[in-house]
Amino acid sequence: MVSRELIAASTRPLVLSVLARGESYGYAIIRQVRELSGGELEWSEGMLYPVLHRLAKEKLITASWKRSDSGRKRKYYRLTKTGNRRLKIERQQWLAVHETLALLWGGQKCSN
Amino acid sequence: MFELKKAIENWQSDLLRGGTITPEDLAELEEHLHESMMELQEKDLNEQEAFLVSTSRLGSPAVLRREFAKTNGIPVGRRLLFWAPWVYLIWMASSRLVPGILMLFQALSPAGRVQLALGTVCWMAILYLLIRNRKRDEARHGREVATFRRVAYIIATILLGHVCFVVANFLQSARPFEYGKSALLAGAGELPFNLLVITICVAVIYLMDETRVRDTEDGLTQVTE
Numbered sequence: 001m002v003s004r005e006l007i008a009a010s011t012r013p014l015v016l017s018v019l020a021r022g023e024s025y026g027y028a029i030i031r032q033v034r035e036l037s038g039g040e041l042e043w044s045e046g047m048l049y050p051v052l053h054r055l056a057k058e059k060l061i062t063a064s065w066k067r068s069d070s071g072r073k074r075k076y077y078r079l080t081k082t083g084n085r086r087l088k089i090e091r092q093q094w095l096a097v098h099e100t101l102a103l104l105w106g107g108q109k110c111s112n
Numbered sequence: 113m114f115e116l117k118k119a120i121e122n123w124q125s126d127l128l129r130g131g132t133i134t135p136e137d138l139a140e141l142e143e144h145l146h147e148s149m150m151e152l153q154e155k156d157l158n159e160q161e162a163f164l165v166s167t168s169r170l171g172s173p174a175v176l177r178r179e180f181a182k183t184n185g186i187p188v189g190r191r192l193l194f195w196a197p198w199v200y201l202i203w204m205a206s207s208r209l210v211p212g213i214l215m216l217f218q219a220l221s222p223a224g225r226v227q228l229a230l231g232t233v234c235w236m237a238i239l240y241l242l243i244r245n246r247k248r249d250e251a252r253h254g255r256e257v258a259t260f261r262r263v264a265y266i267i268a269t270i271l272l273g274h275v276c277f278v279v280a281n282f283l284q285s286a287r288p289f290e291y292g293k294s295a296l297l298a299g300a301g302e303l304p305f306n307l308l309v310i311t312i313c314v315a316v317i318y319l320m321d322e323t324r325v326r327d328t329e330d331g332l333t334q335v336t337e
Contacts, residue, residue, distance in 0.1 A: 027143075046144075046170035046179070047171060050183045073139065075143070
């Protein structure tokens with residue numbers, strides 16, 4: 001299980017990266033992250049929403065209400081151009097950390 | 113017998129308390145709840161179990177209210193209500209202690225004045241420690257205990273101010289009256305009223321404390337503690 005601090009730090013890049021794959025909504029984002037991490041990244045679910053709202057305030061993502069298949073209203077989020085740029089920066093930073101650790105642990109340097 | 117509609121209503125009203133979660137936020141959380149429950153019910157959990165698991169995964173209403181407050185802010189009225197009792201208590205403490213000490217200073221002999229000055233310095237040192245160690249106190253003993261200590265200190269200061277008044281008047285009464293009996297009577301008459309206001313202030317501080325917001329890191333995993 002990933003530590004509290006690391007989860008808090010990685011939330012923004014994770015959310016931005018999920019949304020880079022296409023429009024999504026809160027529950028689906030959580031499910032996707034849980035599945036991709038094999039259950040290692042376990043968020044306390046309600047906390048995602050304030051993070052999403054903060055990203056929207058920073059204009060990194062936009063939100064819009066739509067009807068879901070079940071007929072209920074659902075809030076969908078989409079990455080903006082600014083968000084895309086921010087994601088690239090975050091990606092470089094995370095890769096820098098990752099590469100350093102990988103080299104220290106005797107692994108291969110990442111290709112990008 | 114478990115009634116889903118009622119359980120959801122209770123959960124919603126708990127979240128809306130304090131006004132930090134907007135109806136729009138609530139609609140989003142409710143949609144999340146429904147979807148999470150549906151998934152759990154497909155895994156053979158009954159309605160009640162699904163509701164309990166889903167709401168606990170979402171996080172406790174108190175933590176959610178605090179977390180949303182970081183983004184939405186606290187309504188102005190509530191913010192005022194939070195600070196008003198503190199401001200009032202601090203004002204009351206300083207307006208009792210400062211004149212009380214000055215009066216006592218005049219009434220005392222030179223040796224007594226030195227002792228009074230030392231006592232005042234010690235009292236201020238406690239205040240300094242309370243302010244300096246606030247965060248450590250909160251981390252070690254919990255916010256409620258830390259708040260209780262600060263409130264207790266302020267109330268003790270107010271009472272100390274009153275004691276200074278009374279003692280100064282008592283000492284002065286041996287000599288021609290400088291401040292008069294009226295000051296003593298006013299001081300004594302004020303006390304029950306002050307105690308009532310202090311009680312109200314403490315009650316408001318206790319009730320408001322929960323929605324207090326601090327600049328901490330993303331609380332995304334607070335519930336998992």
